[in-house]
Amino acid sequence: MRAVRAVRAVRAASRAAVTRVPALTSTSDRAVAIDLAATAAIGVAVCAVADALVVMSALVPLVVALRFALWWRLPAGGRGRPRVELALFAICTVVGAANDWNTVVGHGVYRYEVPADLPALSTIPTWMLLYWGLILRLVLTLARWRRLGPRTPPRGGAVRLLGLLALVLVTRQLIYRHATDPWLSWLPFAAALAVYLAAFRPARAELRLMALAAVVGPLVEVAFIQLGGLHRYPLGWLAGVPVWIALWWVLAVAIWSELAAHLVARLPRAGSL
Secondary structure: OHHHHHHHHHHHHHHHHHHHOOOOOOEOHHHHHHHHHHHHHHHHHHHHHOOOHHHHHHHHHHHHHHHHHHHOOOOHHHOOOHHHHHHHHHHHHHHHHHHHHHHHHHOOOOEEOOOOOOOOOOOOOHHHHHHHHHHHHHHHHHHOEHHHOOOOOOOOOHHHHHHHHHHHHHHHHHHHHHOOOOOOOOHHHHHHHHHHHHHHOOOHHHHHHHHHHHHHHHHHHHHHHHOOOOEEOOOOOEOOEOHHHHHHHHHHHHHHHHHHHHHHHOOOOOOOO
């Protein structure tokens, strides 16, 4: 009898734990709307007042704070715990900012045309580095959006992850060296994208996300360049946008969403992406 009571107690505790800790679910329309609105609000400001350093430096943290306030008002099953969400946003910010800083400051692939608050350390304004956190977080939100298709658990093991990282590493190293070459600037990205499609076989939802990135990414770049004067690329054949950037948006969104899915799966009580 004691054993039976012990088993029942364990089952009851398990049910309670499931109740307290929401399972990982697909992203709701409301969550997508929050991240999309926050990212778009700053995007509109970039187009209008990107050269107003004081305005942008105050606006971006304010929008980020408002985003978190709205995010934590989502139902418990549609968000992670506050500490987990803060950690995830911090990771998104570090990854986006580090990549941009290394590309611009470290290797001079392109340049920002707006004032920087710490010019001795970076030609990129700090508000832009923080904005990368919102952009990459939006990618993860869209990657789990139920309207793009049913969610799938992280696929593959170490070999698949190493392959994805290799695609990123190779293409980044090549663009550092050939950003001004009319052919070598974009051919490696086209080849990497072909390898990804053939070897990694993205699911239907992932293909839809990639198609979205192929359209929205370059259009936003065009708006930021032509309206906001935010940055400038060599070989900007597509209204100021080089071919390699158009390809990189598709590849980067696909790989980042998959790598981050593995990361989130290992976060305790992550809830929804």
